[in-house]
Amino acid sequence: MKKLSLYILILTVFLYVPTINSATNISSGASLYLDHGCYSCHGYNGAGRHPIANNVSGIMTSETLFITFLRLRADINPLKPSNSMPNYSAAVINDQEAKDLYAYINTLTDKPPQIENIPTLKNILENAIRKTEK
């Protein structure tokens, strides 16, 4: 019976996630992404200098991990200006908003073509090899 309850709980969580990822929440997450400056390092499409699309950094592994990451960023008073990842306390982005943000970021994907399918990059590589062969 206990085992069954656990399965039901997992199933509930599983079913709950899509509710979080509803269009409304994603839309709210998109606004938060821009308003709170996520775009400034991670790019408008999650493929910026510090990419976040495709979970390349690992912080998008789970919602809990993501929210923990937001909360645990450095909050000491910096003597030097810093452009590292800011702290986002619950007073600034509450848990629901953080979930919206997480849902939105999960929609970002970066699937660039392979080098051989990008004529410019392919050209650069081939030209360099040609030159060095000389």
Added chain:
Amino acid sequence: MGTSASAAAVIGSGSNANAQASVKKDTTVSIPAPSPSQLDRDVGVIKPPTSIKRAAQRPGSDLMVQILKDLNIEFIAANPASSFEGLQESIINYGPIPNTMPELITALHEESAVDMAHGYAKCEGAPMAVMLHGTVGLQHASMAIYQAYHDKTPVIIIVGRDDKFFRQEQTANDIAGLTRAFTKWDAQPTSLKDTLAAIQRAYKEAITPPMGPTVIVIDTEFQKEEAGELKIPTYTPPIFKTINKKQAKNIAQNLMEAKNPRMQVGKLRTPEGILNAIKLAELSGCSVRTAATSGSMSFPERHPQSGKGDDTNYDYILGLESDGADVSIQGPTLLSNVENRDLTEIGFGFIRDPVIPPRRNLSGKNDMTADAEASLPIIIEQFKRLQTQEALDKISVRILRHEIANIESYETELKKTLEKKRKGWDSSPVSLARLYSELWPLIRDLDWCLSSPTVFSSRHHVGLWDHNKPYSYLGMHGAGGIGYCIGASAGAGLAAKERNRIVINIQCDGDLNYTPGSLWTAAHHKLPLLTIMHNNRGYHQEVMYLHYMAGVRGRGSDRMHIGTTLREPFIDYAKLAEAYGVQSEGPIENPEELTAAYKRGIKTVLSGEPYLIDVITEPR
């Protein structure tokens, strides 16, 4: 009141009125008979005078221009002003008319004039000149002078001084004192003869390490004075401090005997210095670390010996204007100027706090304070004396091994680099990696110069473009002062103009708004300057700083665009360029449109006209 009455009212109390009154009173005045020339004129026989008496047959400013010619000063940039009108007239009219040596370059702001000289000098390893007006012009230029000083870049600055006839606010007893803390040398000569000598000295001081801007304050009287038979003083070139023969022999011997020697080349003074660095590298067969992706005047990045080489266990490292583990030859730092000149301690925090050491010669081993470039020929000479056939054979094998290893490493690194550039390839706004990548195949076979600091656009040229010329990349601002980019790029354009070279300026939007007038200078003087906007619509460094600050304080981070972004309205840089006479296009948001735009831009620039492409980009 009728016309006559008004005129009478105007002249009523003046001295002319009194004179007329006295004429009327004197009834005994006799009128002389007309002269023969007057009679001739009456009957229409008019002859121009055979000679015009000029203010000065040989004005002092002509001699000043002759000195600039002798010193091979190609350009002098200025925003016009009364305090150097004599000199300006000579620059235009002395010699073949219009004189183009130096060519007068019209700057729309004094800061731009100095920025141009800064960019030019970094390309050529030689100074150009600027003219500034008294106190106000020099103050406008001061930030750019400060940056050139920190960048150890030579600039000849002539400041006009009109102490008697113009606005007293625009003169001073010691005008050069305004910028003394961050110029290398200055003078305010008290005669024309001394002025001529001072211009020569200013040039010598500017090009002698530590190089930097120098100031000559020239009174208007000396510019306009009749020079008569005054001769231009004989110019004697500066003597650069070198290492001595014994030290050179020691270095040569170590390079010869080492199994795996290495050279680390920083920023040399001139292209000639680079040629000598190449010569020594090829003679000794060492591998070379270059600073070519950090700034101008360093070792060619794709020289076969440039790279880590065959073996990274180096047993002898020679630093040339760089910190070598075994020997460092480095010219004097800015600190050598400070004692007598930097009374404000501006920009030199470590002077106030002696705990922080000066940033140089960190190895502390065999440091030699001498000019590396001038020392190179002595080392080369000593090396040649030690050469044996056996050594030559050993060195040629070493060169081959380095070459093979460096090629392999280059290909491996390039593949990794390209893999990174792929990210966000199709994104809109345009990724900065794509902005740089799309440009490279179009310019790699041209003679190009990347004039803009690239730290704000993530330095995507590094690892992708080949930095093989002394001017391939001009490096940073000097002191991080914003507004430098377009002026320095115009200066690089001046250097490029007659040399079949084009200039690429990846221009940050915030920076352009300080001194956009340099766009007009580029159009007016037909400079081959391709400006590509890195338009992220804000001062992005500050956007990031403020977000971090807000995160620390926890009071909301959704308002950090206030005071840091350029929105509502967006600025239309294509229209801005058009207003200044520069062909332009954009804004481009679709990366697929980049290559075609670049091709149009390059075609225009190759025809000798500037071009601007506004690209909406990812922030970084």
